[in-house]
Amino acid sequence: xxxxxxxxxxxxxxxxxxxxxxxxxxxxxxxxxxxxxxxxxxxxxxxxxxxxxxxxxxxxxxxxxxxxxxxxxxxxxxxxxxxxxxxxxxxxxxxxxxxxxxxxxxxxxxxxxxxxxxxxxxxxxxxxxxxxxxxxxxxxxxxxxxxxxxxxxxxxxxxxxxxxxxxxxxxxxxxxxxxxxxxxxxxxxxxxxxxxxxxxxxxxxxxxxxxxxxxxxxxxxxxxxxxxxxxxxxxxxxxxxxxxxxxxxxxxxxxxxxxxxxxxxxxxxxxxxxxxxxxxxxxxxxxxxxxxxxxxxxxxxxxxxxxxxxxxxxxxxxxxxxxxxxxxxxxxxxxxxxxxxxxxxxxxxxxxxxxxxxxx
Numbered sequence: 001x002x003x004x005x006x007x008x009x010x011x012x013x014x015x016x017x018x019x020x021x022x023x024x025x026x027x028x029x030x031x032x033x034x035x036x037x038x039x040x041x042x043x044x045x046x047x048x049x050x051x052x053x054x055x056x057x058x059x060x061x062x063x064x065x066x067x068x069x070x071x072x073x074x075x076x077x078x079x080x081x082x083x084x085x086x087x088x089x090x091x092x093x094x095x096x097x098x099x100x101x102x103x104x105x106x107x108x109x110x111x112x113x114x115x116x117x118x119x120x121x122x123x124x125x126x127x128x129x130x131x132x133x134x135x136x137x138x139x140x141x142x143x144x145x146x147x148x149x150x151x152x153x154x155x156x157x158x159x160x161x162x163x164x165x166x167x168x169x170x171x172x173x174x175x176x177x178x179x180x181x182x183x184x185x186x187x188x189x190x191x192x193x194x195x196x197x198x199x200x201x202x203x204x205x206x207x208x209x210x211x212x213x214x215x216x217x218x219x220x221x222x223x224x225x226x227x228x229x230x231x232x233x234x235x236x237x238x239x240x241x242x243x244x245x246x247x248x249x250x251x252x253x254x255x256x257x258x259x260x261x262x263x264x265x266x267x268x269x270x271x272x273x274x275x276x277x278x279x280x281x282x283x284x285x286x287x288x289x290x291x292x293x294x295x296x297x298x299x300x301x302x303x304x305x306x307x308x309x310x311x312x313x314x315x316x317x318x319x320x321x322x323x324x325x326x327x328x329x330x331x332x333x334x335x336x337x338x339x340x341x342x343x344x345x346x347x348x349x350x351x352x353x354x355x356x357x358x359x360x
Contacts, residue, residue, distance in 0.1 A: 012058025
């Protein structure tokens with residue numbers, strides 16, 4: 001008698017494990033028209049087949065008393081590996097003591113069927129469970145696919161938001177008479193210093209990537225600075241310089257007003273860098289007059305990267321200095337005071353940093 005609709009050809013494989021060839025033949029006869037059949041004469045042989053064909057096997061029909069490895073030993077191993085949650089295991093045995101039944105169910109067996117078996121009962125009980133597992137797996141795959149799609153969409157949205165911020169940073173550089181290469185170089189120098197010196201000790205590669213991304217936003221506050229000051233070819237007056245200095249505070253304010261940016265882990269670094277990349281080791285920087293280790297290491301790294309790039313690049317108010325002259329000026333304190341460890345680390349990787357400019 002048929003209790004279900006026709007099973008498709010990819011319904012799966014039933015693994016029959018019994019040391020009796022006759023018992024295996026009886027069970028095979030019940031299911032051969034519905035599923036592919038694999039056989040094993042003991043638990044060890046069954047384990048080998050499970051390891052080789054795990055994705056194909058939709059159910060395991062397991063005797064208890066067998067040589068080499070018994071059914072309960074195999075079931076214990078499957079339970080320890082978590083496989084009984086993924087594949088239904090059925091004990092088909094004449095051994096049905098209360099202790100055996102209790103342990104079998106505790107180990108995740110779906111059912112215990114006593115011998116001799118009644119074919120139509122065995123078929124219905126086992127087939128219904130197989131279909132339940134397959135339906136659950138299908139639903140799980142659909143949920144996983146939906147979660148993956150949602151995650152990918154979220155990543156695309158985040159990348160779009162970050163791309164907009166990067167575009168904004170680059171646009172500000174163009175407004176400042178610079179090429180967009182400045183923000184890329186600051187990113188690369190920051191990553192180089194945190195990756196290849198002790199400055200990045202304790203920071204994961206992911207964190208360094210977030211900090212390097214945040215570094216490109218160090219000057220976003222310049223959007224609030226008037227063109228007459230931002231692009232003035234000569235020296236700024238004291239009043240104009242005070243206005244220019246506000247780009248640090250304005251950068252933090254701007255970043256706080258981008259909701260999507262605040263949700264990204266790079267925000268904490270971006271805000272700190274935008275506000276504090278002009279602080280100085282001796283406390284004579286701005287806007288908060290931080291000194292020494294009050295300044296985060298990432299803000300310090302972006303600070304020296306920004307100074308170096310400004311020196312070796314042509315600006316509206318100056319010609320480019322050579323890398324040797326830039327290093328001399330930085331070491332002599334002509335560009336402000338820097339953390340001695342930061343300075344040593346910068347000098348260590350400067351030859352590699354110099355190669356960034358040769359590629360342009």
